[in-house]
Amino acid sequence: QVQLEQSGGEVKKSGASVKVSCQASGYTFDDYAIAWVRQAPGQGLEYMGWISIYNGNTKYVQKFQGRVTMTTDTSTDTAYMELRSLRSDDTAIYFCARGRSSTAGFDYWGLGTLVTVSS
Amino acid sequence: SYVLTQPPSVSVAPGQTARITCGGDDIGSYSVHWYQQKSGQAPVLVVYDDTKRPSGIPERFSGSNSGNTASLTISRVEAGDEADFYCQVWDSVSDDFVFGPGTLVTVL
Numbered sequence: 001q002v003q004l005e006q007s008g009g010e011v012k013k014s015g016a017s018v019k020v021s022c023q024a025s026g027y028t029f030d031d032y033a034i035a036w037v038r039q040a041p042g043q044g045l046e047y048m049g050w051i052s053i054y055n056g057n058t059k060y061v062q063k064f065q066g067r068v069t070m071t072t073d074t075s076t077d078t079a080y081m082e083l084r085s086l087r088s089d090d091t092a093i094y095f096c097a098r099g100r101s102s103t104a105g106f107d108y109w110g111l112g113t114l115v116t117v118s119s
Numbered sequence: 120s121y122v123l124t125q126p127p128s129v130s131v132a133p134g135q136t137a138r139i140t141c142g143g144d145d146i147g148s149y150s151v152h153w154y155q156q157k158s159g160q161a162p163v164l165v166v167y168d169d170t171k172r173p174s175g176i177p178e179r180f181s182g183s184n185s186g187n188t189a190s191l192t193i194s195r196v197e198a199g200d201e202a203d204f205y206c207q208v209w210d211s212v213s214d215d216f217v218f219g220p221g222t223l224v225t226v227l
Contacts, residue, residue, distance in 0.1 A: 035216070037162075044221040045154070045162065045205050061215050095161055102209035102216075105152035105167035112161055 002026040004034075004096050004110035011116045012086050019082040020113045022096030029072075030054050033099045034079040035106055036070060038092040046092075050099060051079060086117045121210035123219035130225045137193040139222045141206030144187060149208040151189040153182060156221075157202045165204075166191060193224070201226045 007021040022034060035050035049060035051070040058070050069082045079096060094113045097106035124142040131137040141151060151169050154162035164173050166182035169189065179194045193200055206219040 037218075044203075045156075045207075045218040047207075047216045047218060049215075059214055062213070097162075102211075103150040103168045105164045105207065106154075106162075107164050107167070107173055109161040109163070 002098065002108045004098065004108055006094075006096060006110040006113045009114040009116070011118065014087060014117060014119045016086050016117075017082060017084040018086060018115050019080055020094050020096075020115070022079045022081070022110050024077045024079070024098070027098075029074060029077040031100075034070070034072070035097045035099045036068075036081045037095045037097060037106075039095070039112075040089070040092040043092075048081070053079070083115075086115075088117050088119060091115065091117045120213045120215065121208065121217050123206055123208065123217060125204075125206060125219040125222045127220075128223045128225060130227055131193075131196045132227045133196055133198060135196055137196050137200070137224055139191045139193075139204050139206075139224065141189040141191070141219050142187055143189075143208065146187055146189050146208065147185045149184075149189075151182065151184050152207040153180075153191045154205045154207065155200075155202045156205065162205065196224075196226055198226050200224060 003025045005023045030053050033050045033052045036048040051058045071080045096110045098108040099106045153166040155165045156162040165180045169184040170182045181192045183190050203221045205221045
């Protein structure tokens with residue numbers, strides 16, 4: 001069965017960086033993209049961008065350009081999302097999700113990783 | 120970027136029908152996806168490409184999309200359907216996915 005297993009929660013200081021991992025299993029990793037979505041406490045879902053596993057192409061939402069990097073390690077079927085220069089409003093649950101195309105939606109999600117940024 | 124609107128909340132009695140709307144400029148020309156997120160859980164895709172249901176999603180969940188409004192309809196609502204629901208589209212101008220603000224469905 002398809003699973004996306006995310007790394008554990010993190011507590012970071014303002015200005016630091018965080019790197020969240022998402023290990024996929026149960027499907028051919030290269031056939032899909034991995035999207036990253038975050039959710040601040042009590043707020044809605046916010047799309048951050050995605051990475052095509054097949055060719056490594058990335059597309060980041062403009063808001064995060066320059067602060068986020070999405071990568072993959074195809075030897076371990078793992079995707080990573082690094083966010084730099086953390087601020088208190090980056091405190092959120094970060095989800096990875098599997099996607100394929102604009103008409104398919106995100107059909108499987110990780111359980112989420114809570115990142116807490118303190119000053 | 121493309122903006123989606125949703126009512127903040129919808130209340131429905133058990134056994135009745137809930138309809139959640141998602142508004143956007145000419146949204147009928149977009150492919151709309153819907154997610155259910157129960158408290159403390161990850162979102163679950165319940166409808167994709169306007170009307171399609173992933174395997175395992177009950178037929179009680181159905182979608183439609185026309186003009187400036189897309190809708191998710193939940194028939195024969197059960198207590199376990201209580202959740203936040205989000206619509207999503209891919210905006211070709213920004214080349215990004217966009218989520219609506221979410222609708223809380225409360226089962227009375």
